[in-house]
Structures are given as structure tokens and as C-alpha cells.
Amino acid sequence: MTNWIDTHCHLDAPEFDADALEVATRARSADVTHCVLPAVSVGNFATVRLLAEQFGYSYALGLHPLWLREAQDSDLKALDEELTRHQSDPRLVAVGEIGLDYFVPELLVSPMRERQEHFYREQLKLARKHNFPVILHVRRSADRLLKHLRDIRPEGGWCGIAHAFNGSQQQAEEFIKLGFKLGFGGGVTYEAALQLRRLATSIPLSALVMETDSPDIPPHWLYTTAADRALGTPQGRNEPAELPRIAQVVAELRGIPLGELAAATTANALAALPKLRNLVQC
Numbered sequence: 016m017t018n019w020i021d022t023h024c025h026l027d028a029p030e031f032d033a034d035a036l037e038v039a040t041r042a043r044s045a046d047v048t049h050c051v052l053p054a055v056s057v058g059n060f061a062t063v064r065l066l067a068e069q070f071g072y073s074y075a076l077g078l079h080p081l082w083l084r085e086a087q088d089s090d091l092k093a094l095d096e097e098l099t100r101h102q103s104d105p106r107l108v109a110v111g112e113i114g115l116d117y118f119v120p121e122l123l124v125s126p127m128r129e130r131q132e133h134f135y136r137e138q139l140k141l142a143r144k145h146n147f148p149v150i151l152h153v154r155r156s157a158d159r160l161l162k163h164l165r166d167i168r169p170e171g172g173w174c175g176i177a178h179a180f181n182g183s184q185q186q187a188e189e190f191i192k193l194g195f196k197l198g199f200g201g202g203v204t205y206e207a208a209l210q211l212r213r214l215a216t217s218i219p220l221s222a223l224v225m226e227t228d229s230p231d232i233p234p235h236w237l238y239t240t241a242a243d244r245a246l247g248t249p250q251g252r253n254e255p256a257e258l259p260r261i262a263q264v265v266a267e268l269r270g271i272p273l274g275e276l277a278a279a280t281t282a283n284a285l286a287a288l289p290k291l292r293n294l295v296q297c
């Protein structure tokens with residue numbers, strides 16, 4: 016039997032308010048048996064935990080770089096306390112989603128640039144302190160992320176996922192060397208995404224995990240062009256049930272059977288987030 020793990024899904028996003036149950040049911044029918052739900056701010060810590068419990072999924076706790084405008088230093092203290100309180104919760108599998116975003120212009124310059132860096136470093140320290148893997152947001156920021164990962168390294172090394180990875184081959188190799196798996200999703204379904212497609216075939220199979228980043232990064236068959244949106248067609252909503260079809264593209268690019276990709280990426284997800292071993296049968 017084929018099983019898929021969606022290693023990155025924002026099921027708590029408002030886009031799913033009306034039908035999260037149907038979304039989870041469709042995922043199961045599509046053999047997506049598990050989803051990892053990363054948090055983005057202190058405000059959604061309780062929600063991702065509740066959703067994980069409700070659907071038998073897992074969650075991560077962290078402060079996302081795109082949600083830092085309102086964040087306070089007291090949020091780091093709150094995260095520290097949550098990680099202490101829920102350390103033995105089998106469903107809490109990582110610190111995330113954390114990282115650096117150098118794509119959004121406002122975040123690239125002072126004071127947000129330093130602010131992002133501060134929160135990222137402090138959260139790496141918390142992950143190290145509480146012995147959790149990390150789920151990383153990497154957008155034009157791979158080298159800087161790597162620098163801090165090397166600075167703040169747990170004794171046994173890092174593990175975790177660089178999600179929606181879209182860096183260079185060399186950066187990919189550096190993340191893998193540090194102990195990370197790389198997350199691939201809807202981006203690879205676009206024929207024009209040449210570099211990303213090349214990466215999805217060139218990295219070792221042992222470093223690859225699948226994700227949707229739902230409701231974001233719709234695969235090409237759900238994508239609505241700017242012209243269509245201007246005419247009132249909404250952007251297609253991505254959801255975990257799309258994962259096998261996205262994975263089919265990766266399997267074809269790599270020239271391997273879909274079942275082999277499912278088995279490998281499931282095993283890789285369990286290696287990246289070891290607490291999943293108690294939640295996922297494979």
C-alpha cells in the first residue's frame with residue numbers, strides 16, 4: 016500500500032475554516048495518511064495542536080519570518096515555555112516554521128532584516144535546548160540560514176526539513192551535509208521551473224521529502240493566472256490530497272516508480288522528524 020506524508024501543511028489557515036474535515040478526508044482517500052502542521056506565530060500554537068489531535072496529525076511550534084512584524088521578545092519566552100510543557104507530547108515533532116525571508120522587500124532591509132535574524136537565532140537555540148528538529152523557511156536566504164545553523168549546532172548535529180527548497184545545487188548539498196532533508200511540492204509541476212526540476216532529480220533520493228505547503232504553492236493544474244484573477248477567478252487552493260499527483264511529477268522526473276518515491280520519502284520524513292515514528296505506520 017502506498018502512503019504519503021505531507022510534511023508541510025497549514026491546515027489552520029483561514030482558507031480551510033469551512034471544510035478542514037473534508038480536506039482531511041480527501042487526503043486520506045488519496046493515501047496521504049499524515050500531515051505535519053507548522054505554526055507561524057504564538058497566536059496559532061493552540062490551533063495547530065488542536066487540529067493535530069483532531070485528525071491524528073502532528074504539529075510544530077515556531078515564529079515564522081513573515082509573521083514577525085507584531086512579534087515580541089516575550090513570544091520567544093512563550094515558545095520556550097510551550098516546548099517545555101509539551102516536550103513529551105508525541106504530536107509535537109519540531110520547532111517551526113522558522114527561518115529568513117529575503118524575498119519580501121520590507122524584510123530585506125533594516126530593521127526587519129536584523130529582527131528576522133534575531134528571532135531565527137533565538138529559535139535555533141530553543142530547538143537545540145529542547146532537542147527538537149527544525150522546519151526551515153528558506154527564501155533567497157540559504158547561505159545566511161546555513162551560517163547560523165553552523166554557529167548554533169546541537170552536539171549530535173541538526174535534523175529537520177528545509178521546506179519548499181529552491182536554492183542552488185551547492186546550497187542543497189550544504190543543507191544535506193548538515194543533516195537536513197529538502198521539501199518539494201507544487202513548484203516542481205511547472206515546466207518553466209527548470210532549476211527546481213533539476214534539483215528534484217539531482218539530489219540523492221535519501222534527502223527528499225514531499226509537501227504541499229497548503230493552501231499555498233498550488234500545482235500548475237490549480238494555478239490561476241493574474242489575468243484570470245483580475246476577471247474574478249480566485250487563486251486555486253492547494254490541499255494535501257494533491258500530494259500524490261505532485262509526487263507523480265517528481266517520480267517521472269527521476270524516472271522511478273511512484274511507489275518507490277512514496278516509500279523513500281516516507282522513510283526520509285521519519286528520519287527528519289523522528290517522533291513521527293510513533294504516529295505513522297509504514
Ligand SMILES: [Zn+2]
Binds near residue numbers: 023053112228
Ligand atoms: Zn509554511
